[in-house]
Structure formats: structure tokens, C-alpha cells
Amino acid sequence: MTAFPFQSVGFDLDGTLLETHRDLGAAVNHALKLGGFDPVPADHASDLIGGGAKIMLARAVDQQGGLPEDEFRRLYKQMLGYYAENNAVHSRPYPPAVETLDALAERGVKMAVVTNKFEGFARDILTTLGLADRFETIIGGDTMGKGRAKPEPDAVIEARKRCGGGPMAFVGDSSYDVRAARAADAPVIAAAYGYCDKPPHELGADTVIESLDRLISALETL
Numbered sequence: 001m002t003a004f005p006f007q008s009v010g011f012d013l014d015g016t017l018l019e020t021h022r023d024l025g026a027a028v029n030h031a032l033k034l035g036g037f038d039p040v041p042a043d044h045a046s047d048l049i050g051g052g053a054k055i056m057l058a059r060a061v062d063q064q065g066g067l068p069e070d071e072f073r074r075l076y077k078q079m080l081g082y083y084a085e086n087n088a089v090h091s092r093p094y095p096p097a098v099e100t101l102d103a104l105a106e107r108g109v110k111m112a113v114v115t116n117k118f119e120g121f122a123r124d125i126l127t128t129l130g131l132a133d134r135f136e137t138i139i140g141g142d143t144m145g146k147g148r149a150k151p152e153p154d155a156v157i158e159a160r161k162r163c164g165g166g167p168m169a170f171v172g173d174s175s176y177d178v179r180a181a182r183a184a185d186a187p188v189i190a191a192a193y194g195y196c197d198k199p200p201h202e203l204g205a206d207t208v209i210e211s212l213d214r215l216i217s218a219l220e221t222l
């Protein structure tokens with residue numbers, strides 16, 4: 001067997017490893033309701049995901065005319081409070097996620113999560129789902145400091161360092177992921193089944209997969 005080409009793989013969370021839009025959508029709708037806004041329809045919640053919770057709520061509020069800063073901040077706090085209590089109600093790994101993580105572990109590959117979610121939420125959800133221990137590190141949108149979340153490369157670079165510093169490939173579903181990985185000089189695979197903010201083939205990734213069960217062969221042929 002030839003050696004696997006990557007020492008580590010970095011994963012985006014929402015829309016790549018986990019289907020999380022129902023819980024995120026419920027949190028946004030909780031805040032929208034408190035602000036007197038209409039809820040976001042369930043099948044539109046996924047369009048708001050990618051830049052973290054604040055951007056998600058801001059997009060939903062702006063679609064309905066926007067809010068002054070202090071009122072927005074109040075709703076944002078309410079949203080975070082709700083999500084803290086309800087972040088893994090409906091959220092699940094995509095069906096081949098666990099098998100794929102197993103298959104990578106069998107090959108000696110280290111795995112990292114690099115998400116724009118707050119690190120604490122990511123840890124909570126992965127712990128509830130029994131997956132937290134599989135990752136060498138979990139880096140959130142707040143881990144590297146203000147303004148350093150994806151699409152900045154810092155979190156990908158830090159994840160690669162924490163995984164030993166060897167070659168890391170990155171897998172993500174949005175332009176935030178592709179830009180962060182590119183800027184960190186990591187090959188990147190786009191998850192077409194996720195919450196892509198552009199048509200998957202236009203994200204600028206090295207390759208596109210329709211399901212996580214294609215990941216290992218995609219990594220071997222990058």
C-alpha cells in the first residue's frame with residue numbers, strides 16, 4: 001500500500017461533516033420572532049450558513065429591512081442563548097461521515113475541525129454526537145481572535161500545525177472554506193451536498209465531491 005498523501009485532513013463542520021441547518025434555523029427564527037420579524041422558511045435556513053452565527057442572523061434581519069445596532073445585538077444574544085441550549089436537537093453527521101473518519105483514522109491520518117461556529121458550540125455538538133475525541137483539534141470562528149475566522153487562513157494554518165505540520169488537505173462546503181484553504185496553501189475539496197453559497201463547481205476547489213464516501217479516493221487523486 002502506498003503512503004496516504006496527507007498527514008492530516010481539516011474539515012469544515014456545518015454542511016460538510018454535519019447537517020445542522022434545522023437547529024441553526026430554529027435559533028435564527030427564535031431571535032427573529034423576538035424582534036417581530038417573520039421566520040425564515042426551513043428550506044431557506046441553509047442559504048444563511050457559512051460565515052458564522054452573527055452573519056447568519058444579520059442576513060435574515062437585513063432581508064426584512066434591518067435593525068439598529070443595539071437592537072440587533074440584543075437579538076443576537078438571544079439567538080446564541082437559544083442555540084447554546086438547542087444545538088444538537090436535529091443536527092446529525094451526514095450518513096458517510098463516521099465511516100469516512102474511521103477510514104482516515106485507519107490510514108493514520110489526523111483530523112481537525114475548522115469551523116466558523118464558536119469553538120464551544122462545535123465542541124458541544126461533536127461531544128453530544130460522540131465525535132469530539134476523533135479530532136486532534138477543534139478550531140472555531142472565535143479561536144484565533146477577532147477577524148481571523150475563515151476566509152482568513154489562520155485557523156487552517158493553526159490546525160495543520162496542531163496536526164503535526166505535514167501536508168493537510170481541507171474539505172468544506174462554502175467559499176469561506178475554499179478561500180481559507182487556498183490562502184493557507186492547502187489543497188481543497190468542495191462538498192457539493194452541503195450549504196454551498198455558490199454552485200459547487202464555481203467555488204474554486206481542486207475537486208468536488210457529491211458525498212463523503214468519495215472523499216478518500218478524491219484525496220488520493222488530488
Ligand SMILES: O=C(O)COP(=O)(O)O
Nearest residue numbers: 013014050051052115116
Ligand atoms: O455556522 C456557520 O455559519 C458556519 O459554520 P461552518 O464554518 O462549520 O460551515
Ligand SMILES: [Mg+2]
Nearest residue numbers: 012014015173
Ligand atoms: Mg460549512
